[in-house]
Structures are given as C-alpha cells and as structure tokens.
Amino acid sequence: MIEIEAVEKSYGPLRVLKGISLRVPEGKVVCVIGPSGSGKSTLLRCVNGLEGYQGGAIRVDGRLVDRGRKAEIRAVRQRVCMVFQRFNLFGHRTALENVTEGPIYALGEPRQQAEAGGRELLARVGLSGKEGTYPAQLSGGQQQRVAIARALAMRPQAVLFDEPTSALDPELVGEVLAVMRDLAREGMTMMVVTHEIAFAREVADHVVFMDHGVVVEEGPPDEVLATPREPRTQEFLRRVLRPLD
Amino acid sequence: MSFESFLTSARDFLPILLQGVWVTIALTLCALVLATLLGLLWALMRTSGTRWLEWPAKAVVNTLRGIPIIVQLFYIYFVLPELGLDLTAFQAGVIGLGVAYSAYMGEVFRSGMLAVDPGAVEAAESLGIPRFRIMTRVVLPQAVRIVLPPYGNMLIMMLKDSSQASVITVAEISTQSRLIAASTFKNQEVFTLAALLYLALSVPLIILVGQLEKRFGRA
Numbered sequence: 001m002i003e004i005e006a007v008e009k010s011y012g013p014l015r016v017l018k019g020i021s022l023r024v025p026e027g028k029v030v031c032v033i034g035p036s037g038s039g040k041s042t043l044l045r046c047v048n049g050l051e052g053y054q055g056g057a058i059r060v061d062g063r064l065v066d067r068g069r070k071a072e073i074r075a076v077r078q079r080v081c082m083v084f085q086r087f088n089l090f091g092h093r094t095a096l097e098n099v100t101e102g103p104i105y106a107l108g109e110p111r112q113q114a115e116a117g118g119r120e121l122l123a124r125v126g127l128s129g130k131e132g133t134y135p136a137q138l139s140g141g142q143q144q145r146v147a148i149a150r151a152l153a154m155r156p157q158a159v160l161f162d163e164p165t166s167a168l169d170p171e172l173v174g175e176v177l178a179v180m181r182d183l184a185r186e187g188m189t190m191m192v193v194t195h196e197i198a199f200a201r202e203v204a205d206h207v208v209f210m211d212h213g214v215v216v217e218e219g220p221p222d223e224v225l226a227t228p229r230e231p232r233t234q235e236f237l238r239r240v241l242r243p244l245d
Numbered sequence: 246m247s248f249e250s251f252l253t254s255a256r257d258f259l260p261i262l263l264q265g266v267w268v269t270i271a272l273t274l275c276a277l278v279l280a281t282l283l284g285l286l287w288a289l290m291r292t293s294g295t296r297w298l299e300w301p302a303k304a305v306v307n308t309l310r311g312i313p314i315i316v317q318l319f320y321i322y323f324v325l326p327e328l329g330l331d332l333t334a335f336q337a338g339v340i341g342l343g344v345a346y347s348a349y350m351g352e353v354f355r356s357g358m359l360a361v362d363p364g365a366v367e368a369a370e371s372l373g374i375p376r377f378r379i380m381t382r383v384v385l386p387q388a389v390r391i392v393l394p395p396y397g398n399m400l401i402m403m404l405k406d407s408s409q410a411s412v413i414t415v416a417e418i419s420t421q422s423r424l425i426a427a428s429t430f431k432n433q434e435v436f437t438l439a440a441l442l443y444l445a446l447s448v449p450l451i452i453l454v455g456q457l458e459k460r461f462g463r464a
Contacts, residue, residue, distance in 0.1 A: 048371050077373030084371075088364035092386050102372035105382060147368075154372060 001026040001061060001158050001189045002047060002080070008055030009042060016042050017053065018213040024158065029190045031200035031221070034210035035236060040193045041085075043210075044160050047191065048082045049073040061157060078106055081151035085163040087143045089135040095122060095146045096131035099153045107154065114153070121149040125179050141172030145179055158189035165196060197240055201225050209233045254434035258425050265421035266442055272338050272407045272417055277400060279343025284350025291351070292358050302351070309348035315409050317341045322413040338410035338417075346403055353399060357392035358384075390461040397454035401447050408443075418442055 002024035009017040016039040024030045032040045045051045047058055049065050058065040060076045067073060081102075089098050099118035103109040109117075122131060125145040135143050144164055151159050161180065165173040177199050184190055184203045194200060200207055200221055207224040209217045209232075217230045228234045238245065290302035309317070318341040325332060332340070361384050369379045411420040422439035426432045 050367060050371060074373040074375070077371055082368075082371040084364065084368060086364055088362075088368035090365050090368070090383060091362060092390065101369070101382065102374065105375070105378045106373040150368075150372070 001028075002191060003059040004043070004047070004056070005058070006056035007043070007046065007053050007058060009039075009046065009051070009053040016213050017046070019056065020210070020213070020215060021056075022208055022215060022218070024189060024191050026157075026189055027187045028205040029184045029188075029192065029203050030206045030208060031204040032191065032193045032208045032210055033195065033197070033200060033236075034216075037212075038210045039213040040210045041162050044082070044162050044191065044193050048080060048160055049076055050082075074106070078154055079157045080160060081154045081156040081158075082160045082162065083144070083147050083151050083164050085166050087135070087140070087147045087167070089143055089147055089150070091135050094132050094134055095127060095138070095149075098135070098146055099149045102150060102154045118149070118153060121152050122146070124152075125149045126175070139172060140168045141175045144168065144176045148176075148179055148183075152183075158191065159183070161190065161192040161194065163193050163195065165194070195240065197225060197237065209236065211236070251434050251437070254431055255438060258422075258429075258431075258435060258438060261425060262418060262421050262438055262442060265416060265418040266446070268335070268415060269404070269407050269417040269446070272335065272342065272410060272415060273400070273404045275339040276342035276346065276403060276407070279339060280346035280350045280399075280403070283344065283347030284354050287347060287351030288354035288358060291355050306348045306351050309345055312345075314341065314345045314406055315412055317345050318410060318413050334410070334413050334415045337413055338407070338415040341413075342403060342407060342410065346399065346406075349399060350396070353392055353395045354388075356395075357388040360391045361387045393461060394454055394458040397450065397457055401450050401454065404447055404450065405443065 004022045006019045007017050034040050046053045049067050052067040060080050065076050096118050100114040103114040165176050181203050204221045207221045211232050217233045287302045287306050290298040321341045322337040365383055369383045408419040418439055422435045426435040
C-alpha cells in the first residue's frame, strides 16, 4: 500500500531522513516510534505530499508521490488521509462541516450524501449529537475524533496518524486510542507515529524505531518493544517506560 | 444660542449641508474602494515570499504612512497638474484619501492573512481539496472574520478624515459648513450641525463594528 524506498530529505545542510525504507502493507498497522527530532513526523508528511523529499521514492498504491505533479498528489491525498497532532480542524466550521468539507470539495459528492455520511462517521467515533458544535467547544479528545472522522470521510485506503495523542490531556488519550483500535480491527491500513508504547504493542503489526533519520530497528511489536536488540532502542524504551529511573 | 434660533438655522442651512453629506459619503465610499484594492495589493505583495515584491510594497506603505494626508492631498491637487495631470477636486480627494489609507488597509489585511491558522490550511491540503477551494473555504472566511472589525474602524476613520479634503475645495460637510459660517457668522449653529451630521453618519458604523467584534471576537 505505502512503499518508502531509500528516501532522503534535508533542510539545507541538515539531513533529516537518511535513506529511509519502509513498507506499510494493505490492512496492516505500522507504528513508528523514536525520540523527537528523529524525522518520523517528517517522513509521514512526505507520504502525504505535505513536504517534498530529495532522494528515493515514495509510492502509494503504486503512484509516485511527487509534489511537482499536482493532479497526482491530489489523487494520493484522496487515498491517504492524515490526522495531525494538533487536530488542525477548521475552527470556523461545525463538527459536521469539518467532516463533509473533503467529500464535497475534493471528491465532488452531493451535499446531502456527504452530510448523511458525515453523521454516520461522527456516530462511529462516538460524537452523535455534536454535529452542530464548533471545535472550540469540544474537548481535545473530541476534536481529535472529529479529525479522525474527517479523514475517514474521504474513504481512504490508509490513514496516517502524526502523534495523534501527544497534544491531549492524559485522561483524554484513551478515547482517541479506542477509536484507532476499532479502526485497526476493521482492517484499515494505518501508519502511526506515536509515543504510546502500550498502544503500539497491542495494535501494531509492525513496529519501526527511528533515530536521527535512519531506521534503527524494526519487526513485530513483541520483539522490538519487549526484547529490543539495538542499544539505542533499549535506551529509548527505558526512558519512555520508566522516566524516573 | 437659543434652541429656537438653532432650529431656524437648521431649517435654513440643512439643505446645503445635506449636499455636503452626499459628497462626504461619495468621497468616503470611492476612497474606500480604492484603499481596499490597493491595500489588498500591498498585502499580497508583502506576504508573497518574493523579496522583490515585498520590498517595494514595504517601501510604499512606510512612505505613505509617514506623510500626513493633508500633504498628500496638496501634492495630488496642486503638484500633479504641473506635471500635466489635471484632476477635479473630488477626483484628487478620492485618490489622496484612498492612497493614503491603502497603507493602513494593507497592514490590516496582512495581519489578517498571517493570523489564518496554517494547520487548517495544511489539513485542507492533506484532504486533496483544490487550491482555489482552500482559498474560498478555509483562508478567506477566517481572514474576513479577523479583518472585519479593524476594517470597520478604518471606514470610520476615513469618514472623518474625508473632512481633510476641504483643504482642496471638495464640497463636503466641513467645506459647506465653513462657507456658511463665514457668510452668516452663525458659527455655533453651523458647526454644531456639522458635528451632528458627522455623528449621524459615524455612530451607526461604530455600533456596527462593536457588533462585529462581539460576534467574531469569540471564535
């Protein structure tokens, strides 16, 4: 579904991605973990074409992600949607309008159909009755669930999650992770950049540990998260799981 | 000034002053259109990300902000004819007021564009919404909300500053009242009427801007 091959990216002299390769097969959940500044969010943004890259290739469903080709990028974006760390909702539109904006203006769906679909999706993420509410009146967890519904409204073949719970109060993390877990169970292809090790352990089919723009270690969650081989992975997990030691 | 003499003066002078009111309104609205269009141009240039567009716009805006409106009006009305460009007083007034205010409008528009949430724009991009639609559905609705209250304030200030066009003989409210006062010596009555007419025009606008701020300030 998503194929990332030897991707290189730098900001000026700073190399943030140093030949990253990674695959997200259809129907699988790949979690990318790693310290901040390791390039994992950048990689995710490259998959969606929000940022360009200088070397290698990213393919989505066989299509090359190339920011130079506008029509091609739009086709990719309609297949692979993104959920952001800070929700990035349209603040001047209601929850329902946030969800229908994509179907109406990117897919050309009739408004009525989009609204019916939008209501269903809001119900699916547990937000029935909040259709007419503006983002500012929703909690962080509710806002992020609207953002997930907005991504699903595009009927994507895969969803990219960029640290979807990092901006949430601790007590709101669970409701968002629950929605993501349901989504994974239904067979959605997902690429998740996260610091939620417990979530990765339960839901991921494959875990990738990135540091300084390279993949340090990858494999099934039981191996990478429970018995990591690389010292850098061990050190990172120790600090994340037992910050006070 | 007794109340009766005031009413008599009002009856005698209002028809002439009302002509001035129409000129004031026309002058303000024409200048508003010019200031808005030029202001948008300056704002787009300054946010273009291209240095050779940003720099000239910045220079123009700062020059205009640094010269009193009255001097700009003198320049357009008295200097341009020497260079072969003859303008009526009204035309010169519209251009002077409009160009002078375009500098402030440009800054208002620029701050509005910069205040639009870049995350929302990015989200729209990530959904594959076409560029034009992102502009009309995400950027402009947000920018308009941010810009509308200060834009309304600009309009109120322009309405009052249109009186400066009296120095180049545009027959608006203050010109008319000065002429009447000079020929009748009824300074108190005439200038009270002029002040009331300005208030009648500006107070509704002030209330409107207050409403806008209440409505959009929250979101």
